[in-house]
Amino acid sequence: MxxxxxxxxxxxxxxxxxxxxxxxxxxxxxxxxxxxxxxxxxxxxxxxxxxxxxxxxxxxxxxxxxxxxxxxxxxxNHISFQDAYPQQITTSTLLLSMNDVSFDVACEARYTLERACAALSAARRTADQLATMRTEIFRQSQPALSDEAFCASDVAFHRALVDGAGNPVLSYQLAGAVEAMQPLMNMITFTARSRAAIIELHSQIADALEAGNASDVERHLTELERYTQKLAADVFARRKTVKDPS
Amino acid sequence: MxxxxxxxxxxxxxxxxxxxxxxxxxxxxxxxxxxxxxxxxxxxxxxxxxxxxxxxxxxxxxxxxxxxxxxxxxxxNHISFQDAYPQQITTSTLLLSMNDVSFDVACEARYTLERACAALSAARRTADQLATMRTEIFRQSQPALSDEAFCASDVAFHRALVDGAGNPVLSYQLAGAVEAMQPLMNMITFTARSRAAIIELHSQIADALEAGNASDVERHLTELERYTQKLAADVFARRKTVKDPS
DNA sequence: TGAATGCAAATGTCAGACAATTTAAGCTCA
DNA sequence: TGAGCTTAAATTGTCTGACATTTGCATTCA
Structure with missing residues (x-):
């Protein structure tokens, strides 16, 4: 054959x-x-x-x-996880942009993977990683922050969460899913109202991680996923209205 | 700077x-x-x-x-997920072999990610994917199968499980984690007894997926993870004994 | 001894040529 | 006219030979 x-x-x-x-x-x-x-x-x-x-x-x-x-x-070459990140992210980003992956599918993948880390992260996150999350939350609360910077801080927050699982293999695999979402997230305009809601959820996630409460982390992540998809749906609906004003 | x-x-x-x-x-x-x-x-x-x-x-x-x-x-080039698999797998494999990732860490990452797919796969798996799993289970039951072929069938089974989630982004990310484990799994010698145990767990997973019972899938996956780690631990213990007979 | 110098080996770059492959135009002939 | 063949052109694939640049090491000289 x-x-x-x-x-x-x-x-x-x-x-x-x-x-x-x-x-x-x-x-x-x-x-x-x-x-x-x-x-x-x-x-x-x-x-x-x-x-x-x-x-x-x-x-x-x-x-x-x-x-x-x-x-x-x-x-x-000795390939370190650190070295492999950029390539993983580049490929993932291109895959998303070239394959008509809907926002919902990418979002589902990302939050499904993140929830998988929740239990491990609740048990193992270091004080340092928790501090990183708190810092990013504070940064997100600055009203002067641009939408792009807000997204970047969001990514940093979630990567700290994932890294909290203390498993480099997981961190590597998830880097692609989390970072590749950023271009899609950048299409969303974050109002003061939606920022406040996201920050509130981030705080709840950080609190649950600090308390070592895995199921709460998962619950709040699910809420964040729903809220993100709602924001995206609004954006797309508005665009459609503008483009196609029947 | x-x-x-x-x-x-x-x-x-x-x-x-x-x-x-x-x-x-x-x-x-x-x-x-x-x-x-x-x-x-x-x-x-x-x-x-x-x-x-x-x-x-x-x-x-x-x-x-x-x-x-x-x-x-x-x-x-239009980069399809299909095209990106081999590169993702090559890189993941090299990362594992070059960074002294322990069997347990790799195994934990793999099963954590697979469990994340359990709920989605229980809800969405197609009849075709279920049939693939049953076929692989049957193949695994052939005593003449070599250890390598048994591992390859194991990978095929788990990939069908992951694909059952119906999310190409998830499938792509997990391909690396699942396939990259194969060289590590190949170090294990599967006795008739351990094969039977694995096949039993695979069957239970397939049954739970057919019934749409997500929590059972997760539970059996966890059992499979534990059993796999136990097998690996035995191998390493035996090696140590041979190498270093105090 | 120690610093400067020159040599050798290896990669980085260039120029020009030819081979192989593929398409499309043009030409021939029924 | 139309089908089939031929030829030409464009482009990538490969080869040859040369020179430039970088770096380590041995040598030489103060």
Missing amino acids: KKSAPKPADLSAKIAKNIRDAIISGALIVDERLPSEADLSEQFNVSRPTVREALKRLAAQSLIRTQRGATGGAFV | KKSAPKPADLSAKIAKNIRDAIISGALIVDERLPSEADLSEQFNVSRPTVREALKRLAAQSLIRTQRGATGGAFV
Whole structure:
């Protein structure tokens, strides 16, 4: 049986796959130096530019880093969760914007994942993470804050909540869901009234976390989800009215 | 204030960032054709190989695709969730293997996220997804199955569960967590006895999903998590004994 | 000893050429 | 006219060779 799409891959793609597999399988370990571009071009029987294109592909995925100079070369990268965040967020954001994901679906995913962290976070959040949440709540209460800054602070609040679960794998997976929502959230105009309601819910969430009350955290998160969806629905309804004034 | 590491980026990295930003900001829309490599090298005042390295970087992130021929060129890619899975999984797998994430932490993240899907999946799973789960359960009951194949079937079962939530954003985020666990799971040797226990739990989960009983799904998932961690703990204890026979 | 210098190795960049592929226009012939 | 073939043009893929730049190390000289 043929594969569905056995495209005759470019040489640089083949070489990149070859090296990538070696890294994933563990044949090449972290900080190990790859052969020089000249050596690789000999090994794979291709020219140096082709090898370079392959290496750039891997560099784009943060699988390798390159260094110039006598002892330079390409080295297998140690990928930290910190390093992987931006790429995860970029991809998630593009996925949302390119796939006609409705606000409600994205919102549901985000709050479903956040609620999953509630119990862990209630049990484990550090004093520092709680302080971060309180700080963000205070920032949100400043009337001079722009809508974008309000959204950014909202994201910071929720990331502190997620980080409170003390599980880096969870934090990483959720970073995509939380941050990717920001462009969608930025479409909402936050009135003084709606800001007050959100801040109130944030405070209740922080209080419940401080008290270690997981079910209260989940409950308030659900209320926040409903309120956010209501705000979004209002925005879309108003837009439709303006665009299509029957 | 200086940035922490304002590395003098390579030209190809700069050009890639330039084009990437244009795509993310929406200046370049899906399926739009980029200028030819020759045009780009003129615009950016660099040579063609340099432009090509930049384009390969973008291709590695699935941001563009290239096509040869008269009407060919580089086109902005439509990134589907399907396309993004492999990269998400590769990155997640590497993150786990390179960051000394313990089995328990990864396992906790995975089952926490899966439990989050339980309620939605109990309400929305299609008959098709339920059938997939039953099929995988049957496959798992074949004694001739290798440990690797058993793990792969386990992953397929859990992905069907997650997909049952009917939220593509959730499915995408969880794919990383579920699939990235597989190399860790492969370290476990599944005895006939442990296989039976897992299959029993899988059946209970499928039954609860069929009945639309969310809390039962969550409960059985928690049992499965505990059992998995116990199996892993046994493996590690045995290894330690062999390695370090005091 | 220690600092300056030069060398060697490696990546970064450039220029030009040819190969391969694909489309579309043009041409031939029934 | 219309179908089929041929050719040309555009574009990416690859190669060759060269030079620039950066960096570590050995060497040399005060």
